[in-house]
Amino acid sequence: MHLSAAVALLICNNCQEVEERSAPEVMQVLSQEIKQADFIVHSKVIEIHGVCAKCAVTMAEQY
Numbered sequence: 173m174h175l176s177a178a179v180a181l182l183i184c185n186n187c188q189e190v191e192e193r194s195a196p197e198v199m200q201v202l203s204q205e206i207k208q209a210d211f212i213v214h215s216k217v218i219e220i221h222g223v224c225a226k227c228a229v230t231m232a233e234q235y
């Protein structure tokens with residue numbers, strides 16, 4: 173499994189929908205930190221858990 177793409181996964185905790193956003197700048201910063209720690213990376217995936225825009229609207233309507 174080769175994960176070279178610099179993506180962040182936005183995962184909705186409500187509907188489980190996953191949106192992929194490219195995040196090359198974030199990954200570049202992380203890579204520098206990882207290098208300094210002499211850490212060997214097997215996979216690079218940023219997972220961000222939360223509520224998607226659609227669910228946020230639905231939730232707002234409920235209150």
Ligand SMILES: [Zn+2]
Pocket residue numbers: 184185186187188189223224225226227228
């Ligand atoms: Zn959602």
